[in-house]
Amino acid sequence: MISATDLVADIADSLAAVLPEQRWFAGKGRPVHAVIPVRATDLAGADPRLVHAIVEIDQGELPRDRYQLLLGARSDLPENLGHAWVAGADDQAVYQAVHDPELTAVLLDLMARGAEVNGLRFATEPGVTLDTEQRSRPVGAEQSNTSLVYGQTYILKLFRKVAAGRNRDLELHRALAAVGCQHIATPLGSIEGPLDTAADPETAAYGMLTGYLRNVADGWAMATASVRDLLAQSLLTEGAPGLVESIDPADAGGDFASEAYRLGQVVATVHADLATALGSSPATSGYLDVVADAMHRRLAEVLIQVPELTPYSDELRAAFDAVRGLEGPVLVQQIHGDLHLGQVLRSVTGWIMIDFEGEPMAPVAARTVPASALRDVAAMLRSLDYAANHLPLGEADSEQRAAVALAWSTRNQDAFCDGYAQAAPDPRKQAVLLRAFELDKALYEVAYEHGNRPLWLSIPLAAIARLTAAHP
Ligand SMILES: Nc1ncnc2c1ncn2[C@@H]1O[C@H](COP(=O)(O)OP(=O)(O)O)[C@@H](O)[C@H]1O
Ligand SMILES: [Mg+2]
Numbered sequence: 001m002i003s004a005t006d007l008v009a010d011i012a013d014s015l016a017a018v019l020p021e022q023r024w025f026a027g028k029g030r031p032v033h034a035v036i037p038v039r040a041t042d043l044a045g046a047d048p049r050l051v052h053a054i055v056e057i058d059q060g061e062l063p064r065d066r067y068q069l070l071l072g073a074r075s076d077l078p079e080n081l082g083h084a085w086v087a088g089a090d091d092q093a094v095y096q097a098v099h100d101p102e103l104t105a106v107l108l109d110l111m112a113r114g115a116e117v118n119g120l121r122f123a124t125e126p127g128v129t130l131d132t133e134q135r136s137r138p139v140g141a142e143q144s145n146t147s148l149v150y151g152q153t154y155i156l157k158l159f160r161k162v163a164a165g166r167n168r169d170l171e172l173h174r175a176l177a178a179v180g181c182q183h184i185a186t187p188l189g190s191i192e193g194p195l196d197t198a199a200d201p202e203t204a205a206y207g208m209l210t211g212y213l214r215n216v217a218d219g220w221a222m223a224t225a226s227v228r229d230l231l232a233q234s235l236l237t238e239g240a241p242g243l244v245e246s247i248d249p250a251d252a253g254g255d256f257a258s259e260a261y262r263l264g265q266v267v268a269t270v271h272a273d274l275a276t277a278l279g280s281s282p283a284t285s286g287y288l289d290v291v292a293d294a295m296h297r298r299l300a301e302v303l304i305q306v307p308e309l310t311p312y313s314d315e316l317r318a319a320f321d322a323v324r325g326l327e328g329p330v331l332v333q334q335i336h337g338d339l340h341l342g343q344v345l346r347s348v349t350g351w352i353m354i355d356f357e358g359e360p361m362a363p364v365a366a367r368t369v370p371a372s373a374l375r376d377v378a379a380m381l382r383s384l385d386y387a388a389n390h391l392p393l394g395e396a397d398s399e400q401r402a403a404v405a406l407a408w409s410t411r412n413q414d415a416f417c418d419g420y421a422q423a424a425p426d427p428r429k430q431a432v433l434l435r436a437f438e439l440d441k442a443l444y445e446v447a448y449e450h451g452n453r454p455l456w457l458s459i460p461l462a463a464i465a466r467l468t469a470a471h472p
Contacts, residue, residue, distance in 0.1 A: 002090045004040035004051045007073065011094050012037065014087030015055065019067065024144050024160040027059050034058040038066060039197050041118040044106040049073040050097055052120060052206075054162065054195065066195065068162050068206050070104075072097035098146050098158065101135040108132050108150060111189040111209060120193035120206070125174070128188045130154070130209075144360060154188060155212040159205060163364045164195050167205030172334065172356035175277040176270070183266045183273075183352055185210035213352060219341035222259060223387035227408050229254030231391055234404050249411045256408075257415040259351075260384065263344060264419025266351040267380065271335065271373040272424060280333035283372070287332060288323050291372075295320040295440045302447045308461060309446065315468035316439060323436045330433065332370035339376045340383035377427045378437030380416060382445065382463070385409045389459045439467055 002010070015035040019025050038054040051071040056064045077085060077093035084095040097103040110122035112130040124130060134150035148156045159167070173187040191207030230249050249255055299316050303309050309316075336343070337358035345352045358367030388409035391401075417428050427434050445460035 001046055001049075004042045004053070005037060007051060007089055007094065008037040008040045008053045008055065008069075008071070010089040011071075011087040012055075014094075015069075018086050019055075019057065022160075024146060025067075026144070026161050027057055027065055030059045030061075032057055032059055036064075039118075039194065041120055043110065043117060043120075044103070047073070047075050047092065048100065048103055049092070050103045050106050066162050067160055068158060070097040070158070071095070072100045072103050098138050098148060101137065104136040104148055104150075104156075105132070105134075107148075107156060107191070107207070108134065108136075108154070108209075111191070119201070120191065122189070122191055124189045124209075125177075125187050130189065149212055151212075152214050153212055154209055155185070156189075157208045157210075158191075159207065162195060162204045162206065164202035164204055165364050166368070167192075167208070167357075168337075168364075168367055169355065169357045170205050170208050172274070172278075173208065173210065175334075176273055179273050179277045181270060181273040181277075183270050183350065185213060185352060185354060213345055213347045216345040216347045216352070219263065219344040219346065219351075220383075220387060222346055223256055223341050223384065223412070224390060226254040226256035227388055227391055227405070230408055231401065231404050234400060249408050256412050259346065260412040260415035261419035261422075263351050263380070264416040264421075265423045266344075266353065266419075267336075267339070267376060267416075268420040268423035270353050271333070271376070274335065275331075275333045278334045280331045281370070282329040283332045288326055288330065291436075292320050292323040295323070295436060295443075298440060298443050298447075302443050302450075306446055306450050306457075308457075309443075309464070312464050312468045316443075316464070319432075319436050319439055319468065322432045326432060330372055330430070332372055334368070335371050335373050335376045336379075337367055337371070337376070339379040341380070341387055342383075372433060372437070373424075374427055374430060374434050375437050377417070377420060378434055378441055381413050381438055382441045382460075384412045384416060385463055386445075386459060388412070389462070390456075435467055435470075439464060442467070 012035045016032045019035065020028060020032055036056040036058060038056050040051055040053045043050040043052050049072065051073065053069040053071055054066055055069060056066050058064055071094055073092040073094045075092050077095060081095055081099055084099040086094050086096060088094065108130060109132050110117065111124055112132045114124065115122045131153060134153050136148040136150045139147045139149055145160045146158045148158065150156065170190055173184055176184050177187050187208065187210050189209035190205065192203060192205050194201035195204045196202065250257070296317065299313070299320065303313060336353060336356060338355065338360060343353065343355045345354060388405040417426065420427055442460040442463045446457065449457040449460060
């Protein structure tokens, strides 16, 4: 049997072809020159064999991204693992082991035993005993990482793009659990370890095990079902006189407002828990300048790409400048950082917030800088607006559809803020800052849609038109 390191080196060319196709691969659109093995560890067996690998991707730029891989190797690959095949090496088929429940069981076992293998530390959280009989399957819709659900009991998030330093997802889950937060999945275990083979290596987090929530629906699915309901109802009455005025989301069967209200309460409560666990403090005037500068920078960049923004540029600049001189204390603390309806799950007991990794585009160090909780509030208001508007797209321009979207968006944004205000100061009282954060987020969306989904560009543009027309 060749060494784990040689195995990874042998299949590097095949990995260069396979990795860019993965949903979690962050370097899409840039050619992959080479996949360079950084470290590799045998975790179990010979046939099947489980290898943990860190590889670096040469895409011509420095620093190079590093990814965590779990590779399986078998002399006889069963048909149901055919789709996971990567390459042949050492008389075995090498494949992506996350699809092989026999091999992923090893990870649970190593955590239960608190094992350390070649510097990789598998651990449970204090007082946790794991049921190692559970078998895994990958969650359906892969996001930026790969998550494995064990039975109906645990979910193991394997971080794909790995970086040195503390992992925000793991740390915030731990901190929130320590103060008894009820609105997160319970952290149960972790995989951490060295990121390279240096004598004094940098460490990274590779996995986080939490309690799996059964029978949940994510916020996006619930919100968009509600919008669809309202739209269907309004289309039934199409042609009726006084139609646009008669649209009232409160009457629709699938009204979401009570959910949006409870979601607001939960987000406010988690913010309070984060402040209790990790502190909060009044922002310095320097903070507001940094925020305003970043907003102006984004505006300048997006204006170059999207000329449709030009009519709003003066109002946008004024909205961002207004942040600088804000009177009264603005508090800063740890926040979620990447909040949207896809990051909240509705369980039978209420809303749960997941995925505390922070803003995906920001460097890891920048993600931990304390920020105003209003940034999360603004992000959720934008997500509600997206949910309201995602259906009418692609259809003929219809006044009715736009009216339905606006009615739904307004009602649910208000309900979210009402709920938030029930558990924390009303975010609408800090209107200047909240509006600036919403506009900044909408600018980010404009840039994203311009580059990726031009059909959706009208959603953030309409929001910018609306928000710049309204004065706090
Ligand atoms: N504790 C949990 N219980 C049930 N499902 C979960 C849980 N945590 C995550 N999920 C599901 O896994 C998906 C990915 O999780 P997330 O932490 O958001 O990872 P990513 O970084 O890949 O976005 C979520 O969208 C959700 O559907
Ligand atoms: Mg996520």
